[in-house]
Amino acid sequence: MDLRAYVDDGTVPGAVSLVATGDSVEVQEAGIACGTTPMRRDTIFRIASVSKTITAAAVMLLVEDGRIALDDPVGKWLPELYEPTVVRTPESPIDDVVPAKRPITVSDVLTFRAGYGFPADFSLPAADLLIRAAHSGGDFHSQPAPDEWLATLATVPMLGQPGESWLYHTCADIQSVLIARVSGQSLPDFLAERVFEPLGMPDTAFEVPPGKRDRFTTGYSHDLKPADPVDGKWSTVPAFPSGGGGLVSTADDLRKFGQALLGDTLLSRASVGQLTTDHLTAGQRAAGEVFLEGQGWGFGGSVDVAQANPWNVPGRYGWIGGTGTTFHVIPATGTVTVLLTQVFLAGPSPTALMRDFWTSAS
Numbered sequence: 249m250d251l252r253a254y255v256d257d258g259t260v261p262g263a264v265s266l267v268a269t270g271d272s273v274e275v276q277e278a279g280i281a282c283g284t285t286p287m288r289r290d291t292i293f294r295i296a297s298v299s300k301t302i303t304a305a306a307v308m309l310l311v312e313d314g315r316i317a318l319d320d321p322v323g324k325w326l327p328e329l330y331e332p333t334v335v336r337t338p339e340s341p342i343d344d345v346v347p348a349k350r351p352i353t354v355s356d357v358l359t360f361r362a363g364y365g366f367p368a369d370f371s372l373p374a375a376d377l378l379i380r381a382a383h384s385g386g387d388f389h390s391q392p393a394p395d396e397w398l399a400t401l402a403t404v405p406m407l408g409q410p411g412e413s414w415l416y417h418t419c420a421d422i423q424s425v426l427i428a429r430v431s432g433q434s435l436p437d438f439l440a441e442r443v444f445e446p447l448g449m450p451d452t453a454f455e456v457p458p459g460k461r462d463r464f465t466t467g468y469s470h471d472l473k474p475a476d477p478v479d480g481k482w483s484t485v486p487a488f489p490s491g492g493g494g495l496v497s498t499a500d501d502l503r504k505f506g507q508a509l510l511g512d513t514l515l516s517r518a519s520v521g522q523l524t525t526d527h528l529t530a531g532q533r534a535a536g537e538v539f540l541e542g543q544g545w546g547f548g549g550s551v552d553v554a555q556a557n558p559w560n561v562p563g564r565y566g567w568i569g570g571t572g573t574t575f576h577v578i579p580a581t582g583t584v585t586v587l588l589t590q591v592f593l594a595g596p597s598p599t600a601l602m603r604d605f606w607t608s609a610s
Contacts, residue, residue: 249608254601255279259591260572261468262287263601266499266586267609268507275499281590282466282478289499292451292464293588294482296493296569300420302443302452302505303435303491304358304548307423308519309442310430311354318358318522321351325429326422328402334363335374335405342373345405352410357419357426358547359527363406364422365415368538374407378418389481391488394425394435414532416539416596420492420548427491435489447508449501454489456482456496464496467571470594493570499586506577506584509565524565524579526551539596559606568593574602585609 251263255278262279264287277287310316316325323330329352333345348363356362367375382401384390391397401422407415424435431438436454444452456464456478467476476482482496508514515523526544528536533544533553543560544551552564566576572589587605 249604251276251278254604258472259601260589261472261591262291262465263587263589264289264291264293264499265588265605266503266584268503268584269582273503282464285462288463290451290463291588292456292460292496292498293573293590294465294467294476294569294571295495295497295502295573295575295588296571297417297420298497298502298567298569298573298575299491299493299495300548301565301567301575302439302495302548303420303423303427304523304546305505305509305515306427306435306439306443306491307354307358308515308523308547310427312516312519316354316426316430318353318355320354322354322357322362322422322426323351325426326398328398329422332363332402333405334409335407338367338369338372338374338407340373342377342405348406349409350411354426355527356410357422360414360416360419360545361408361411361527361532362419362422363408363410363413363415364401364404364418365407366417367407367413367415368535372407374405378404378407382418383421388421388488388490388493389486391421391486391490393487394428397421397488398425414528414536414540414545416536417492421488421490423548424489424491435491436485443505443514444501447504447514449497449504452495452497452501452505454482454485454494454496465590468591470592472591475592499588502575502586503584506566506575506586509577510579510582510584523547523549524551524563524577526553541597557603557607559603559610561610568598568602572599574598574605576606583609 464478469475544553549567
């Protein structure tokens with residue numbers, strides 16, 4: 249696939265792609281990052297929800313440390329969620345609630361089945377309240393500091409009983425607070441110490457400092473209007489460092505993370521197996537069709553279970569970001585694939601460019 253063609257036809261101002269199998273690494277750069285600055289292999293992008301894969305891996309580091317277990321109730325560290333309430337039905341008004349039937353566990357949060365999150369229908373009363381109250385209408389840079397954020401979340405009734413429903417996004421931000429409280433460090437400090445520095449990922453962080461902004465991209469809305477400048481929201485660490493969508497990174501940093509998963513150099517093989525195994529029921533996959541397109545969910549990312557398209561290889565793990573980014577590892581072939589653009593998605597569906605890239609990399 250030639251990235252230049254997608255720049256020439258106006259699909260994106262620029263992009264970087266990377267496909268790595270073993271020692272073989274193929275990289276393409278095309279177009280403009282900011283102003284007249286050309287895209288480079290080390291250009292820094294907002295990776296949005298690709299952050300979720302890294303955050304889930306960080307939780308598993310704490311599991312391997314013996315500081316937390318998958319079946320532990322999260323209320324041990326997040327007392328705000330000790331006794332949550334659930335709307336009687338997904339369509340119920342927010343004051344028609346029942347108690348949770350059991351505690352929320354670490355596993356529930358990792359698999360996005362805690363009861364908090366986005367359903368296919370954003371207009372449901374509890375979903376609407378969740379987005380407005382806990383997620384600042386979709387702008388996580390406006391979310392308050394972690395303790396205040398969690399206190400607000402606790403006032404929102406859950407959409408489903410723990411373990412029963414797959415719901416998107418919110419559980420990744422819950423993981424962000426969980427990591428900080430269990431480790432006694434801020435999420436940025438923990439990720440830097442335990443993931444980014446050991447793996448040699450110098451450009452992955454929650455901010456882009458002045459000395460690196462010459463390598464940062466302008467962010468564009470889906471209709472190609474400038475949406476975030478290089479000195480915009482990512483200029484400083486936000487009050488709430490969102491493990492669900494707040495990181496910036498480069499193609500090679502994500503390659504190193506993917507190769508660490510494939511090579512079991514960050515986590516044990518057993519932990520990587522948990523991360524990259526589908527944990528959903530058929531009904532949960534069907535309910536999440538708008539996000540998952542028939543595939544499954546591991547910890548922090550999707551897992552291919554059906555060969556619906558040329559790129560769907562059973563066991564393929566990764567995710568897409570709403571800022572136009574994708575990251576996947578394919579254990580069957582030992583391959584890491586990364587596509588980074590700066591054009592934000594119009595909705596949850598992958599773009600035609602993403603699908604073309606996946607097809608060419610399969």
